[in-house]
Structures are given as structure tokens and as C-alpha cells.
Amino acid sequence: xxxxxxxxxxxxxxxxxxxxxxxxxxxxxxxxxxxxxxxxxxxxxxxxxxxxxxxxxxxxxxxxxxxxxxxxxxxxxxxxxxxxxxxxxxxxxxxxxxxxxxxxxxxxxxxxxxxxxxxxxxxxxxxxxxxxxxxxxxxxxxxxxxxxxxxxxxxxxxxxxxxxxxxxxxxxxxxxxxxxxxxxxxxxxxxxxxxxxxxxxxxxxxxxxxxxxxxxxxxxxxxxxxxxxxxxxxxxxxxxxxxxxxx
Numbered sequence: 001x002x003x004x005x006x007x008x009x010x011x012x013x014x015x016x017x018x019x020x021x022x023x024x025x026x027x028x029x030x031x032x033x034x035x036x037x038x039x040x041x042x043x044x045x046x047x048x049x050x051x052x053x054x055x056x057x058x059x060x061x062x063x064x065x066x067x068x069x070x071x072x073x074x075x076x077x078x079x080x081x082x083x084x085x086x087x088x089x090x091x092x093x094x095x096x097x098x099x100x101x102x103x104x105x106x107x108x109x110x111x112x113x114x115x116x117x118x119x120x121x122x123x124x125x126x127x128x129x130x131x132x133x134x135x136x137x138x139x140x141x142x143x144x145x146x147x148x149x150x151x152x153x154x155x156x157x158x159x160x161x162x163x164x165x166x167x168x169x170x171x172x173x174x175x176x177x178x179x180x181x182x183x184x185x186x187x188x189x190x191x192x193x194x195x196x197x198x199x200x201x202x203x204x205x206x207x208x209x210x211x212x213x214x215x216x217x218x219x220x221x222x223x224x225x226x227x228x229x230x231x232x233x234x235x236x237x238x239x240x241x242x243x244x245x246x247x
Contacts, residue, residue: 075183136236
């Protein structure tokens, strides 16, 4: 299968796994050692793996695909291949739920993630990066439209700049049918999301402090988004694993 194009990726999976208590630090070394290169070898891109800082039993990861058809082929090759077969029992026993999955795509071609990103640390690396990622999820009453994108660019992005949280990527729901039904995804939901990466935890805490005290955030962003939302914004605070490429 040919490599992914430099614009990574036209389809993304946001996968949030709820694990059994104490099992996150069992799954992550297994994942980082055995599942990263094995998935990329069949045509996926492992964007990043994370510990959810607010949920100690939540493992979050992002993987990308060129398109929905290549997703079908790549997932079939990996989950039918020798690496998954060798390690799936150990991996699966750590999990309570692995079906919390959103299919996403960049809002525009220029709002996706760079590919390839910086070099990934080698197998066996143990040092965790100091950086933090925050993914903000807007659950919408209807699919994201041009009005919402314009509102984000004109009203939300300036406030994010003021609070030192410029987004690296913007996503929306990928509406195409799931091409690999053996792995369920959430359906019937409409999402608009932005991803920000902070150089360290202290910088992220400073952003949270500024955001909490920002009248523009309350009146301009939260109130302004309300006509589109069907529930409050959801913020995921994510600590990259030792081998996460997104860091």
C-alpha cells in the first residue's frame, strides 16, 4: 500500500477507551511496543497516544487514513494480521469499553495535521514528553456549516490567541458510513473540534486560568456557540505517551 500523502489525514478516528482500574499502564507499553509500526505498515498513520489527565482509566488515541476505502483495507489487514492476533488477548483484557469512537475529517484541507510529523521515539523509549494536548469537542444539533466555521475564525480563534491556545487543527464529523463495521463508531452525532498542543503542563494550566477569567470566552465563545450546540463543550486534556508522535 502506498504511503499516506503529506496532508494527514483525510479521515481520523478519535478513539477513547475506558480501561479496567489500574490497567492503563499495562496497555500503553504493549501498544507503544507492538501496535504502532504494525498499523503504519499496512497504511494507517498513528497520530498520537495519550493518557486522559482527568480520567485515570481512559486511554485516548488518534489514527489517520487517506480515505474511507483505504481505512477498510488497512483495518482488515491489521486486525486480520499476525501482530494483533499475537497480542489481542492481553490488550482486550485491559478494556471495559473500546466503542467510544468518533470519525472525523479536517474542516478544510489546510486545517488537518502535518504528515509526517516529527520523528517518533524508538521502541523502548520511556521518557514522557512534558507537552499537553487539549481537544475541544463541540457536539452540534446539525452538521457543521459554513456559518459555524466563519464564527470560529472570526470570534473564537481571536480569543484562543488571547489565551495562548492557538489551534493546530480543526475537525468535523466524517459522515460516510463505517467501512469496517467490525469496529463500531458513534453515529447520529455531529461534531466540530479543535486541537491545541501546549509545550508543557504549566503552559496548559496558564491557558485554563486565562480562559476561566476571560469575559470574551464566556460571552463571545460559549454564548456565541450556543445556537449550534446540543450540550456543553467537552475538553479532553491529554498527556502524550512516550512514543506518541503528536507531542
